[in-house]
Amino acid sequence: MPRPHPALHLAVALDGAGWHPAAWREPDARPKDLLTAGYWADLVAEAERGLLDFVTIEDSPGLQSSLPFAPDDRVDQVRGRLDAVLIASRIAPLTRTIGLIPTAAVTHGEPFHLSKAIATLDYVSGGRAGVRVQVSRPFEAELFGRRTVASYGLDDFRHPDRSRPEILAQIAELFDEAADHVEVVRRLWDSWEDDAEIRDTATGRFVDRAKLHYIDFEGPRFSVKGPSITPRPPQGQPIVAALAHNTLPFRLVARAADIGFVTPRDRSHAAGIVDELRHEQAAAGRAEQTVHVFGDLVVFLDPEPGAAAARRSRLDNRAGAELTSDAQVFTGTPGQLADLLEDWRQAGLTGFRLRPGTLPHDLEQITRALVPELQRRGVFRTAYEADTLRGLLGLSRPASRYADTAAVPARRTETSRTPVA
Numbered sequence: 079m080p081r082p083h084p085a086l087h088l089a090v091a092l093d094g095a096g097w098h099p100a101a102w103r104e105p106d107a108r109p110k111d112l113l114t115a116g117y118w119a120d121l122v123a124e125a126e127r128g129l130l131d132f133v134t135i136e137d138s139p140g141l142q143s144s145l146p147f148a149p150d151d152r153v154d155q156v157r158g159r160l161d162a163v164l165i166a167s168r169i170a171p172l173t174r175t176i177g178l179i180p181t182a183a184v185t186h187g188e189p190f191h192l193s194k195a196i197a198t199l200d201y202v203s204g205g206r207a208g209v210r211v212q213v214s215r216p217f218e219a220e221l222f223g224r225r226t227v228a229s230y231g232l233d234d235f236r237h238p239d240r241s242r243p244e245i246l247a248q249i250a251e252l253f254d255e256a257a258d259h260v261e262v263v264r265r266l267w268d269s270w271e272d273d274a275e276i277r278d279t280a281t282g283r284f285v286d287r288a289k290l291h292y293i294d295f296e297g298p299r300f301s302v303k304g305p306s307i308t309p310r311p312p313q314g315q316p317i318v319a320a321l322a323h324n325t326l327p328f329r330l331v332a333r334a335a336d337i338g339f340v341t342p343r344d345r346s347h348a349a350g351i352v353d354e355l356r357h358e359q360a361a362a363g364r365a366e367q368t369v370h371v372f373g374d375l376v377v378f379l380d381p382e383p384g385a386a387a388a389r390r391s392r393l394d395n396r397a398g399a400e401l402t403s404d405a406q407v408f409t410g411t412p413g414q415l416a417d418l419l420e421d422w423r424q425a426g427l428t429g430f431r432l433r434p435g436t437l438p439h440d441l442e443q444i445t446r447a448l449v450p451e452l453q454r455r456g457v458f459r460t461a462y463e464a465d466t467l468r469g470l471l472g473l474s475r476p477a478s479r480y481a482d483t484a485a486v487p488a489r490r491t492e493t494s495r496t497p498v499a
Contacts, residue, residue: 085423089134089179089429090431097434106438129449129459139221140215140221147216162180170202208318212321213256258298269306272310272478290305313475321374336473340371377409379411382411386411
């Protein structure tokens with residue numbers, strides 16, 4: 079049974095030197111360390127000191143871009159990154175309780191590979207793994223060369239009534255594919271029963287082959303027989319998350335995820351988003367399941383009134399343009415942010431994922447100023463109350479869906495079979 083969980087969940091999204099494009103030029107930034115394990119270990123250790131539920135780690139197949147759906151030629155912003163899943167696996171042994179949710183683009187990848195990687199992360203972390211699934215940007219198809227994706231833009235999301243029907247159909251197909259990808263991953267996590275490994279030296283039996291199961295997934299995009307080559311993860315089902323801005327990604331969250339990250343403009347907008355997500359969740363047959371809805375905010379925090387605004391203005395001047403984001407940008411004191419979080423929470427949000435404008439400054443303001451303020455108000459934990467990510471989120475450990483089925487022996491040759499997209 080899950081342990082009691084706090085009224086408010088709090089996470090941070092880590093990306094490079096911070097979410098402002100000029101953050102890497104700040105005096106306390108560490109641009110020379112961005113591709114080192116120590117840099118990421120220090121950030122996650124700080125987040126864990128603040129008792130945060132989890133960190134997410136950004137990633138993408140293509141280079142970072144100032145444009146949402148196309149590459150750019152900027153040379154004055156951070157470009158290049160490490161693999162998020164590998165970062166999480168490297169720093170997992172250096173942490174004890176905080177959850178680790180790397181980003182993985184699923185459009186051009188294989189669910190067999192992702193299931194194995196996240197199951198491994200769950201073992202390495204002792205049950206603190208998750209994954210944020212992401213649909214790839216159109217231009218990233220050229221990096222793989224196996225399919226063609228027609229270009230589309232932000233207006234196709236914001237104003238679908240103005241978009242071409244073939245573009246809308248393609249976008250819908252990409253999100254349906256992402257949902258199928260997650261379904262295959264989840265089935266592979268379940269393909270070993272919890273007690274499939276016997277490890278009996280006396281009899282020489284290491285595995286009970288009757289407790290390894292075919293998943294036999296057949297769909298328009300994947301045909302995967304299974305089972306996995308990795309035993310069932312410690313959490314049974316590691317956490318699946320997705321970022322969602324409108325109806326199609328809302329449906330992905332409703333069908334496939336444990337957490338949806340959303341980008342409300344204000345409390346009223348947050349309430350509308352939560353209502354739509356709950357409606358989609360019911361339509362997907364998951365009304366009785368817990369699906370967390372976290373509000374995303376880019377944050378610039380300083381204890382002195384006006385200091386964060388001045389810092390952000392200086393960063394904007396250095397970048398040559400005012401910061402814009404898919405999420406609301408909050409600039410102010412930790413106390414003012416605590417007020418906003420408490421207000422928006424009334425709209426039905428179960429938590430917040432904060433994107434620090436600069437690192438490490440704004441991360442430290444979250445852990446050393448915002449968290450104590452929330453604790454003072456009695457809305458955030460004062461100690462970790464669970465040692466798995468599912469436990470921190472108040473989610474029980476599910477049984478394998480195949481545990482009660484008739485045993486079907488798995489042939490050795492098929493345990494390593496890679497699915498075909």
